[in-house]
Amino acid sequence: MKGKQRLLWMAIGAGLTLVLVCASCAGVFVIAASLGASDLSVGPAVAIVRVEGVILSGDPPVDPFSTPAGAYSGGVVDHLKQAEEDPDVKAIVLRVDSPGGSVVGSDEIYQQLLVMTKPVVVSMGELAASGGYYVSAPADEIFANPGTLTGSIGVISQFVQIADLLDEYGVEVTTIKSGEFKDFGSLYRSMSEKERAAWQAIIDETYAEFVRIVADGRKLPVDEVRELADGRIYSGRQALELELVDQLGNLSTAIQRAAELGGIEGEPRVIEYEPPFNLFQGLVGMMRRPADPLSQVMTILDRAHGPALQYLYIGP
Numbered sequence: 001m002k003g004k005q006r007l008l009w010m011a012i013g014a015g016l017t018l019v020l021v022c023a024s025c026a027g028v029f030v031i032a033a034s035l036g037a038s039d040l041s042v043g044p045a046v047a048i049v050r051v052e053g054v055i056l057s058g059d060p061p062v063d064p065f066s067t068p069a070g071a072y073s074g075g076v077v078d079h080l081k082q083a084e085e086d087p088d089v090k091a092i093v094l095r096v097d098s099p100g101g102s103v104v105g106s107d108e109i110y111q112q113l114l115v116m117t118k119p120v121v122v123s124m125g126e127l128a129a130s131g132g133y134y135v136s137a138p139a140d141e142i143f144a145n146p147g148t149l150t151g152s153i154g155v156i157s158q159f160v161q162i163a164d165l166l167d168e169y170g171v172e173v174t175t176i177k178s179g180e181f182k183d184f185g186s187l188y189r190s191m192s193e194k195e196r197a198a199w200q201a202i203i204d205e206t207y208a209e210f211v212r213i214v215a216d217g218r219k220l221p222v223d224e225v226r227e228l229a230d231g232r233i234y235s236g237r238q239a240l241e242l243e244l245v246d247q248l249g250n251l252s253t254a255i256q257r258a259a260e261l262g263g264i265e266g267e268p269r270v271i272e273y274e275p276p277f278n279l280f281q282g283l284v285g286m287m288r289r290p291a292d293p294l295s296q297v298m299t300i301l302d303r304a305h306g307p308a309l310q311y312l313y314i315g316p
Contacts, residue, residue: 045269047083055101073105090262091119100131103309119261123254131311137217142245143254144236152313153229
């Protein structure tokens with residue numbers, strides 16, 4: 001009996017030791033991550049802030065073991081603020097590789113760029129279209145690769161309508177509403193001409209703002225921008241000819257130019273910011289059960305059919 005008790009206490013002791021070791025390691029990781037930067041050295045630096053993937057509004061989901069898909073405006077704005085407040089950072093490179101996305105998310109990033117006091121240079125990757133161009137417009141300089149696809153200046157909104165499919169299977173949907181436009185954009189019926197006109201007015205208003213922002217950022221006449229802003233995509237070379245970008249070059253070229261604008265001599269130090277690590281939220285996220293396939297499909301349908309304005313390039 002005493003031998004069994006001894007083994008039990010040894011097992012408990014080993015378990016507690018393991019927990020303490022893991023907690024210590026996690027503590028070190030949390031402290032390092034809370035510093036917010038992937039480079040812990042000091043000295044004048046250029047910060048890279050990435051806008052990669054579809055632009056979404058809000059903060060990214062908490063998952064310490066994977067990178068969220070898409071460019072969440074909250075995360076991008078936080079990184080821009082960190083760069084602005086970091087005394088070592090003398091200039092920022094905004095790396096844009098995005099087809100655009102949320103109108104609100106794009107504007108939240110744009111508004112933060114307007115209040116930056118440090119030089120901002122945009123480096124365009126494979127794609128910097130629609131909202132990807134929107135967030136690039138206020139930069140001090142824009143670099144594009146000759147093969148970059150950019151432009152697509154405009155607004156899009158799409159509505160899914162499955163009334164005919166429901167009729168085919170004998171499914172009837174009854175809607176009770178308080179006003180004519182209360183079920184605007186419904187999945188279950190075609191859009192009326194009055195609804196189309198009302199939504200087109202919103203699209204036109206949002207489009208006019210996009211054109212103004214490009215004209216202001218690029219110091220071009222509004223009428224000239226409007227001629228370019230028919231939704232088409234331009235190559236990096238075409239964008240240079242149209243004055244939508246300043247120079248052709250890759251990320252390294254943009255970093256060097258940002259360093260020059262920031263008064264850094266020689267090879268610049270480059271840093272990137274990481275989201276702060278929250279151990280508790282990370283553990284909670286790990287314990288969440290993944291949504292079942294039906295719930296996932298319903299979520300996608302719900303997002304698809306609701307009215308949404310997007311600065312988004314719908315490419316092949």
